[in-house]
Amino acid sequence: EVQLVESGGGLVQPGRSLRLSCAASGFTFDDYAMHWVRQAPGKGLEWVSGISWNSGSIGYADSVKGRFTISRDNAKNSLYLQMNSLRAEDTALYYCAKDINSGYDWPLFDYWGQGILVTVSS
Amino acid sequence: DIQMTQSPSSLSASVGDRVTITCRASQGISNYLAWYQQKPGKVPKLLIYAASTLQSGVPSRFSGSGSGTDFTLTISSLQPEDVATYYCQKYNSAPPTFGQGTRLEIK
Numbered sequence: 001e002v003q004l005v006e007s008g009g010g011l012v013q014p015g016r017s018l019r020l021s022c023a024a025s026g027f028t029f030d031d032y033a034m035h036w037v038r039q040a041p042g043k044g045l046e047w048v049s050g051i052s053w054n055s056g057s058i059g060y061a062d063s064v065k066g067r068f069t070i071s072r073d074n075a076k077n078s079l080y081l082q083m084n085s086l087r088a089e090d091t092a093l094y095y096c097a098k099d100i101n102s103g104y105d106w107p108l109f110d111y112w113g114q115g116i117l118v119t120v121s122s
Numbered sequence: 123d124i125q126m127t128q129s130p131s132s133l134s135a136s137v138g139d140r141v142t143i144t145c146r147a148s149q150g151i152s153n154y155l156a157w158y159q160q161k162p163g164k165v166p167k168l169l170i171y172a173a174s175t176l177q178s179g180v181p182s183r184f185s186g187s188g189s190g191t192d193f194t195l196t197i198s199s200l201q202p203e204d205v206a207t208y209y210c211q212k213y214n215s216a217p218p219t220f221g222q223g224t225r226l227e228i229k
Contacts, residue, residue, distance in 0.1 A: 037166075044209065044221075044222050045166065045211075045220040047218045050218075059216045061217055105216065106154065106215070107213050108168075108171055108218075109166075110168050110177070112166055112167075115165065
């Protein structure tokens, strides 16, 4: 059974940093691209960032480019999102999502974690 | 970036009704279109990809069609458990873009 478990969220002040983690199990992690998708309270889905199976291709939404960094450790079956210079508008439920493909070029999400809440507020 | 526009934003229908949701891309995306279902308080679930291919385990009352810029999600006979928000998503290239969602309720 595929499982994606996010951690590292919480309340943080504007301008500060936070690191999200996603622990994956139930599939061969290094065969697939992985992504972060977020959902602000009461709003729709917004893709944040994606990374190919070997970290060779990485992409970011314009809204987080230059502030967020995605990475993965295939030996630990883990995905990460380093979030710097956080803003109030980054407040959202952050989902870790598995791609149906190994590459980052056709992002399609077949499994999602339960999500972790990030609240940016003073 | 390509924009995805769904209509309607919300709709209310009766059990057994045929329901159709549309999604329009601002540029052609061939058939690189997926539909997700998000039930209240739950995680999004992939329903359909490649515009018309049902993900494993999805009931056959769900179907998708379209190519290029115009796509539809159809529920042939609405069931109470179909209450959810439905999102389309294009994946012909990064960045992937979601529609704004269609909230479906039972009348």
